[in-house]
Amino acid sequence: MSKTPLACTPHDHDHCVSHALAEADSLCARQGVRLTALRKRVLELVWQSHRPLGAYDILAVLSEQDGRRAAPPTVYRALDFLLENGLVHRIASLNAFIGCNHPEHPHQGQFLICRHCHTAIELEQRAIAEAIDCAAGSVGFAVEGQTVEVVGLCSNCREAA
Amino acid sequence: MSKTPLACTPHDHDHCVSHALAEADSLCARQGVRLTALRKRVLELVWQSHRPLGAYDILAVLSEQDGRRAAPPTVYRALDFLLENGLVHRIASLNAFIGCNHPEHPHQGQFLICRHCHTAIELEQRAIAEAIDCAAGSVGFAVEGQTVEVVGLCSNCREAA
DNA sequence: GAGGGAATTGGTACATAATAACGTCTCTAC
């Protein structure tokens, strides 16, 4: 995992991570579910990375940096919890996870993934979701979940190229 | 792999598979690429299944039914070829492959995947693609590839439920 | 504070998905 240049300054980023963690805390409290130390740490790692993070990347940090004796199920359980409670999203095309920008309301985001810097931007465009619902409805299909993942070049990397 | 009830009669289905294979033949001839026996067989297997088929499912058929000594790379190479030439699509959320309905022109379909019967329906809605392009464009993101995979209940399974 | 049940985590083993690397064969153009 090489470090990616961050879009915001380190200070901004730290702030935004701690904000996300605080919001997760209050959200879990309201839902009556437990954001344990392990789960919080996994959430922090996912948020600290601007690029989607693989389960085994998380596992490596827990083992090597935190000195925790962790095996795959430990990480996947934490990720399952975070997914269920809308705190992270899974990017199917990358087998990776990313922090959710709007955990306060249930939704399924759309993602723009830069093939160069690997940053993922979360969108939440009703127009996209509606176009899908409409097309599905016209063939009698009842939508339950949408996966929208777009690969390309982000504006920064376009300029650099 | 349990058999799924087919949307069309077996005869129709056989017809549609052989039609797809014939079209693939002529398409490859036009492109100057070789649709070898192995590649054609893999394409046939993918087409015969209404549900997306995993690489290892294909591998099992090649080994057990065809008696061919096949290992994973054999299957993945054939699938790579078929993907490159637009003859099959990959469903990222299922790690599986499905025959392309419109191989004659390059495109990336959208897929409706029934969680009950596991059938996948390919859409090709410009409205969806355009909604995505538009949203991406507004943040300066240059789209190169779209993954749209929708899970839910198909009309047959809704009625049955 | 003690007991008990549920939730959480630790840990092993395994299942599934995909690729690397190298050798051999086959097809085709010349």
Add this chain to the structure above:
DNA sequence: GTAGAGACGTTATTATGTACCAATTCCCTC
């Protein structure tokens, strides 16, 4: 017919994800 490219066989390995059971922790009740 032969050289070169492309296709396939083969072995090994990496990457991703899950089943299962044991040990621990948390929280509620008494």
